[in-house]
Amino acid sequence: MNKGDWFIEEFQGQAGALSFKVDEVLFEGESPYQKVKIVKNSFFGNVMLLDDLVMVTDKDEFFYHDMLVHVPMVCVDNPENVLIIGGGDGGSVREVLKHQGVKRVVLCEIDKMVIDVARKYFPDLSNCLDDKRVEVMVADGIKYIKEHKNEFDCICVDSTDPIGPAVGLFTPEFYGYVKDALRVGGVMSAQTESPSWTLERVVGIRKNIEAAFGNAYLYLCPIPCYPSGLWSFALGMKSDKDPVKDFNIERSQIVAKQCKYYNPEIHKAAFCLPNFIRDALK
Numbered sequence: 424m425n426k427g428d429w430f431i432e433e434f435q436g437q438a439g440a441l442s443f444k445v446d447e448v449l450f451e452g453e454s455p456y457q458k459v460k461i462v463k464n465s466f467f468g469n470v471m472l473l474d475d476l477v478m479v480t481d482k483d484e485f486f487y488h489d490m491l492v493h494v495p496m497v498c499v500d501n502p503e504n505v506l507i508i509g510g511g512d513g514g515s516v517r518e519v520l521k522h523q524g525v526k527r528v529v530l531c532e533i534d535k536m537v538i539d540v541a542r543k544y545f546p547d548l549s550n551c552l553d554d555k556r557v558e559v560m561v562a563d564g565i566k567y568i569k570e571h572k573n574e575f576d577c578i579c580v581d582s583t584d585p586i587g588p589a590v591g592l593f594t595p596e597f598y599g600y601v602k603d604a605l606r607v608g609g610v611m612s613a614q615t616e617s618p619s620w621t622l623e624r625v626v627g628i629r630k631n632i633e634a635a636f637g638n639a640y641l642y643l644c645p646i647p648c649y650p651s652g653l654w655s656f657a658l659g660m661k662s663d664k665d666p667v668k669d670f671n672i673e674r675s676q677i678v679a680k681q682c683k684y685y686n687p688e689i690h691k692a693a694f695c696l697p698n699f700i701r702d703a704l705k
């Protein structure tokens with residue numbers, strides 16, 4: 424990739440694409456897991472690409488991190504111990520630390536190169552990794568989760584797409600281990616892909632979460648720099664709580680003061696699903 428090129432993330436084979444001009448190539452490397460690139464664009468700022476798919480941009484990372492983290496965090500009583508699987512850029516950890524009462528955040532990222540480039544090119548995301556409440560582990564999330572039981576109040580699965588190194592983070596077996604690693608009353612959130620472009624994927628992932636948790640909910644958020652701009656997330660609840668009726672509004676209001684996207688109204692609205700998704704989930 425060179426300065427002046429157009430980066431293209433293709434959708435559905437080659438049916439369409441998300442594209443932006445590469446104003447500068449800041450880093451290109453290959454880890455044991457994936458191709459890692461950081462490029463600069465005058466509008467999006469620094470952009471992280473893993474295997475040529477957009478992961479994070481300076482400009483709109485807040486949509487994703489707000490929704491992956493705050494929605495589950497306010498559905499748990501007193502979250503103190505939190506695990507992030509993936510998310511080596513640090514964005515999810517930063518959001519968890521906005522919640523008063525958090526005592527420990529474990530970041531379990533398989534690819535050290537992602538953490539290293541985030542520290543260099545995304546300081547606003549990664550600075551929080553030096554907080555004394557944070558434990559950074561370079562480890563396989565699947566292995567890690569099997570060794571931990573009844574330990575976490577909230578687990579956020581901040582993964583790449585279900586192709587390549589992250590495939591194992593979308594299976595019913597994996598979600599079963601996540602449930603076991605949560606204490607009773609705990610909540611898991613996961614990024615679950617684009618409903619407008621890959622609806623079958625979303626439905627499949629949601630089904631796997633439900634198979635493990637019994638109590639599962641899909642919710643939505645626009646993410647301008649991801650394919651189609653519409654993205655989904657899901658919660659797996661280790662309780663019979665309803666994330667719309669039973670979330671902690673007070674804590675939601677408090678954390679919203681520090682957020683660019685999330686607030687209590689967005690929290691509720693995110694669970695409203697359009698008919699094409701409702702129908703697909705039937």
Ligand code: AG3
Pocket residue numbers: 476477478479487510511512513514515581582583584614648649650
């Ligand atoms: N996680 C990646 C979400 C999936 C993006 N997919 C794509 N562009 N095809 C982002 C990690 C942020 N902490």
